[in-house]
Amino acid sequence: MKISFHGADREVTGSCHLLEAQGKRLLIDCGMYQGGRDLDDENAEAFGFDPKSIDVLLLTHAHLDHCGRIPLLVKRGFTGEIITTAATRELARLVMLDAARLHEEDAERHARHAARRGEAQHRPLYDTLDALNALDRFGRTATYGEAVALTPHLSATFYDAGHILGSASIRIEQTQAPRGSIIFSGDLGYSGRAILRNPQIPPPADTVVMETTYGDRLHKALAPSIEELYTAITDTFARGGNVVIPTFAMERAQEILYYLREGIEKGRLQRSLPVFLDSPMAISATEIFRRHAECYAPKDYAMFEGGKDPFKLPALRFTRQTDESMALNRLVGGAVIMAGSGMCTGGRVRHHLRHNLWREDSSIIFVGYAARGTLARLLIDGAKQVTLFGDNVPVRAKLYTINGFSAHADRDELLAWHRALRPRRTVLVHGDEQVMQSFAAQLKDTEVHVPAKGDVIPL
Incomplete structure (x- = not known):
């Protein structure tokens, strides 16, 4: 066995690892680098x-x-x-087709500018046909806890990672000499959250390749974070403004809907709370969540099986069409607008920011990770003015950063997961380099590697 590293190495995004075993070449993930325009060439x-x-x-x-x-x-x-798992197959279809559309739109935009300047045209990284061709490559469906044979002596078993619907850690085992096992953590979820089960602990393995996104910090407790969300909404409405929540389409959108429903049921929010989910992708993802209740935590599975929709609010509106989205910008106040993208790098949320950032009576609530170089990070870091659609927009709205909704395990949860596996070798990926070094210092009785892109480790 040997493993080489081709993404998310001493950085957070672009996960891609190559394992060679039993004459097979196995790729674990093949992700996009995210964060800013400077990563287009890297992709x-x-x-x-x-x-x-x-x-x-x-x-x-x-x-x-x-x-x-x-x-x-x-x-x-x-x-x-x-x-992959059944839920991941459906969500990946949604994500890849949406990404292809964005690449095509970006290429068309570049082409218009290039034509005016007499420059060569920009081609999309891939298009819709490429995404559809990729869907044809999906084969067997993995079930949590059941081994999938890759060769007579090599198997992969998926374990619930509790990160998003269908997410998994993958344990690969070679049963022919030289025997060996390796676990790829994927992204690990945070225990005690809504909808999903807590991350499973796979059986021990010789080597663990694990994420370290929040390996140097603890998350804020969930209950105060939910309360802060409710308070931010009620305070904003009292000022007469709107609430804009930049929202990741998968998991975060559904989680926020879940807690808004709970807030209404507990009397913390008004029953007539106008909530707009202004993201075709998030709307489709919510429908996929409804189709895969087998991934829910027991309490929420029982709720769903009992006929109660965990994502249904009395005054929730899905806005798929562009004209419906544009109409939201005429709302003076009293609305919660959830729109993508979560890092504000594109999508409809940028339009809503342009119409609300300059208003002192409005609020922007960040409930997810913001990578360096993104508009979300600029705002969180205190920018007084930003550029949106060529306009300089002053930042006067009240900004909230509520970290307790993270879909990633924090330092202590990562350490507990790692201790349960007792690996001889630990490889840290998917995190900022300084975070990895901080996390590595916490590990005991294991050989630690922090690979750079292109590194190879024999197992």
């Missing part, structure tokens, strides 16, 4: 391996930074099998 670079040589791709979950370059992999020659 278009060669993978560092021949896509035609990959036999199987094991997909941990459907976030863009784990599945976003799969269509490019197929475009460049991958003809192997993609194996």
Whole structure:
């Protein structure tokens, strides 16, 4: 066995790892680099391996930074099998088709500017046809806890990672000498959250490749975070403004809907609270959540089976059409507008920010991770003015950053997960380098690696 690293190495996004075992080349995830325009070239670079040589791709979950370059992999020659859970298959379809549309729109925009300047046209990283071709590569469906045979002596078993719907940690075992086992954590969830189960602990393994996104900090407790959300909404309405929540389409949107419903049922929020989910992708993801209640925590599964929709609010409106979204910008106050993208790098939320950031009576509530270089991070870090659609927009709205809704395990949860596995070797990925070094200092009785892109580790 040996493993090489081709993304999310000493950085947070672009997860992509290549395991060679039993004569097979297994790719674990193939994600997009996210954070800013400067990463466009990095996404278009060669993978560092021949896509035609990959036999199987094991997909941990459907976030863009784990599945976003799969269509490019197929475009460049991958003809192997993609194996993942049923929920991840559906969500990945949604994510890849949406990403293809955005690449096409971006290329069209560049083409218009290039034509005026007499420059060469920009081609999309991949298009809708590439995404559809990638969907044809999805083969067997993984069930949590059941081994999937890759060769007679090599298997992969998926365990619930509790991060988003269908997310998994993957344990790969070689049963022929030299025997060995390795676990890829994927992204690990945070215990005690709504909807999803807590992360499962796989059986111990020789080597663990694990994420460290929040490996240097503890999350704020969930209950105060929910209370802060309710208070931010009621205070904003008292001032006469709107609440804009930049929202990740998968998991975060559904989680916020879940807590808004609870707030209404407990009397913390008015029953007539106008909530607009202004994201076609988040709307579709919510429908997929409803189809996969088998992934829910027991309490929420029982609620759903009892006929109660955990995401239904009395005054919730889904706004799929562009004209419906534009109409929201005429709302003077008293509305909660949830729109993508969560990092404000694109999507409809940028329009809502342009119409609300300059208003002292409005609020912007950040409930998710913001990578360096994104508009969300600029605002969180205290920017007094930002540029949106060519306009300089002053930042006068009240900004809230509520960290307790994180879908990632924090330092203590990561350490507890790691201790249960007792690995001889630990490889840290998917985090800022300084965070990895801080987390590495906490590990005991294990050989620690912090690989750079292109590094190879024999197992």
